[in-house]
Amino acid sequence: MRNGGDKPGGPKAGPGANWDRLGASWFIDKGVQVLVFVGGTSAIIFVVGIFVFITREGWPFIRDTLDFAEFFGSPRWNPTSDHNPTYGALALIVGTASVTGLAMLIAIPFSLGAAIYIAEFAQGRTREVLKVLVEMLAAIPSVVWGFIGLTVMNPLIIDMFNVPVGLTVLNSGLILGLMAAPIMTTIAEDALKAVPDGYREAAEAMGATKLQVVFKVVLPAAKNGLVAAVLLGVGRGFGETMAVLMASGHSVNLPTSVFDSVRALTATIAAELGETAHGSDHYRVLFTLGIFLFIVTFIINLLADIFVRGVRKKG
């Protein structure tokens, strides 16, 4: 718009200009403005709305029944007991953390390696094919991953490691790692691409080898974006439900090794919420888990956003 005046045939003075402003294109312009505004703000409205909803459902429990020491300190999750319901979420939190942690151990080297190769080394067709393949990996539904965990990985892990059961931290961590890797790869690759070519050219002009360029110049420059990619991967792992439900063994248990079954926060909500009586303590404690999850993923995404902002300022 700023350049409008420079163009030949720009706004004319006189009554013609007024008529022009109120023409069809003016209305389209206004209409699109409103649409974009609604689109932009609706995300905020939805996030706030969801937070208000889960808080309203969970709040009576937090206020009246919740024992913080029990919730965060006890691994006893037994909300359906008839005589002594217990609401210890420690095992669920540890379960989610262990699965996500292992997934990140697997996904970070793979996805960063893939991103570096695609952004810095691959050429022409190889690169296009790789990008498409990575994106296709991200399109596999999580229930399919879960099914692979249950039917393929379970017997494989039992046979390979001679353990009693294959639905374990290892199984779900591997699957979650494979699920998070494509997203992390895509974002990390974008971060590497955002590093101006001038940096690379300057380094090459100084006689740096390709490896030196990547590791001494491009990676440090893209550091914030790469951290953001990892954090978004962590957020993905924390929030994933179906695959973890099927592959983790869904067992309330404090794991001592990767061969133990665990239960994740999200899987617990998914498995139990459908049939709890509306308004019961069980129903409300599940929403309390939801609030906890929401806060944790919110913080992770916020951190990722702050890091991305960091990269923009520098870039």
Place this chain on the structure above:
Amino acid sequence: MLQNKGSDTLVNVAGAWAEAYAKVDPNLAIAVSGGGSGTGISALINGTVDIANASRRMKDKEIKAAKANGVEPVEFIVGYDALAVFLHKENTKTDWTIAELADIYGEGAQTTKWSQVDVRMSGCESDKIVVVSRQNNSGTYAYFKKAILGKKRDYRMGTNDLHGSKDVVELVEKTPCAIGYSGLAYATDHVKMARIAKDKNSPYIAPSVKTASDRSYPIARPLLMYTAGEPTGKVKEYLDWILSDEGQRILVKNGYAPVRNVTD
């Protein structure tokens, strides 16, 4: 459109009924969906289904909630289901008493190794019993708890709570160290079924349609359908048909026990 929702145990046979009934009354469309006994019952309480399927009885709390919503639930027993205890093919122990099972599943259970019950399997070197259960809102979970552990005792912590009867059988089939339970209808040739006795002095009975309907198998449960108020019109015709010989034969074909003897 007749809405029929609830128990995953019943969902297959409910689907078979709906399909067969299309020939009896082509004008009535019946939508069948699963989700679990609790899902069906809450839908009945909320008035969104005509018939709720359940593999457990409605709790007092649920009946109260229904009445508060102006719904008077009416119960029909449409069949019986034997709850089978599944073991891996390699497992050598076939005969189990309820007390032995309680000592694996119950809170404070003492049996955690297969060697404690004299089982040694080459596939299960770790000797650890992998206890497979169900998610805590399934009717099967609730019934097994009541039948094996009694009203007061809870399940132990650390069981593998799977989401669906089929998953239980699938896991036990591929996991030598595992023990699990599900409806008899989900049994396959790849797993072994335990013979159950009420106590040491009673006979060990294998689960089957026959032992479930003559009630000799100790862990068989009624399969229920609930309607909102006494059924009338199409809903009543459908339920009458389910309880007729034709409906009951479909039930038997799906691996459940009929409410009375039906001849083929």
